[in-house]
Amino acid sequence: MDKKITIAIDGFSSTGKSTVAKQLAKELGYVYVDTGAMYRAVTLYVMRHLFVTETNFDVEAILRHLPFISLKFIFDEKLGYGEIYLNKENVEKEIRLMEVSRNVSRVATISKVREMLVKQQQEMGKNKGVVMDGRDIGTVVFPDADLKLFMTASTQTRAERRYKELCGRGNEVEFNEVLENVKERDYLDSTREDSPLIKAKDAIEIDNSELTLEEQFEKVVKLARDKIAEKD
Template identity: 80%
Template sequence: MDKKITIAIDGYSSTGKSTVAKQLAKELGYIYVDTGAMYRAVTLYVMRKLFVTDTNFDEESILRHLPFINLKFVFDEELGHGEIYLNKENVEKEIRLLEVSKHVSKVSALPKVREMLVKLQKEMGKDKGVVMDGRDIGTVVFPDADLKIFMTASTEKRAERRYKELMEKGENISYDEILENVKERDYLDTTRKDSPLRKADDAIEVDNSNMSLEEQYEKVVKLAKDKIAQVSA
């Protein structure tokens, strides 16, 4: 019988980590955990409280309210994966808006926020058989993950994908604004003091700048199945 493994998928924003992680979890019958959705849900909560706006960042109030934030993934049979619930409300669509994207890196950089969510993430993956994607899964959450994948793509290609995605959702946004947001998030993600985005030494890099979704999926599935065969031998 095949042994279950822990799969960590890290990488830059808009590299399609969540898409491929969902597909992979479904293929393997594993639990999928979108850690980016967790940080976005926290960001949405503090934005609703007006602790974070374009002109305000009230760190003290953010930290004081962390105990009131309850996050849970609820499995949707029709979709084949879980969606994020913030205090019993499905916020999956709202957390993907550009307004949340603008602020999520700053909120994620707060050590107390990361501490709370990393603890939750470790708990979710303790029994293996999990595919988790984010920024620090292979370096901080699961440094001993059996398989670590690091997703990357050119800045322009990522901005283009994000632009198309938001346009399809009916958001009135310019490509330049998206490009600026992608660059800013890269800077904040890679320079924050607490667990910055970086490729783990033993991670396999997948640059999907010129890959189709199908090519990307096939590559990642092969990496996973090869690793499972290796640990099960």
């Protein structure tokens, strides 16, 4: 029987981390955890309470409400992975809206928010057999992960992917708005003081600007199976 490993997938926004992580978890029979969805759910909560608006960013109010935020992934057999629930409400679709994307990197800079979510993420992955994607999985959440991948792609490519995704969901957005959002998130994610987005020294970088989903998946599956074989 194969020994289970911990797989950490980090990278910039819209590099397809979640897509390949879901595919990989399904292929291996592992648990998939989308940490970005957790930060988005917290962001949605504080936006609903108007703690984060275009003119307001009330960190004290956000911190006061952290005890009232309950996050849970509930497995959906039809999808083959878990969707995020915020206080028992499925918010998987709502957290993907452009309004949430505009604010999630700001909320993620709050150290207490990161501390709360990192603890939850470490608990989810303590038994191994997990594929987790985000910004700081291989550097902070699981610095001893058996396999670390770092996904990247050109800014233009990522903006085009995000634009198509949003349009496909029926959202009315301008491409330039999406492009600027990608650039802004890159800057905020990479320059924040607490757990900035950086490539772990032992991570394998995958630039998927020119790769098809199939090519990317084949590459990632081989890396995972090779690492599992090393453990046997």
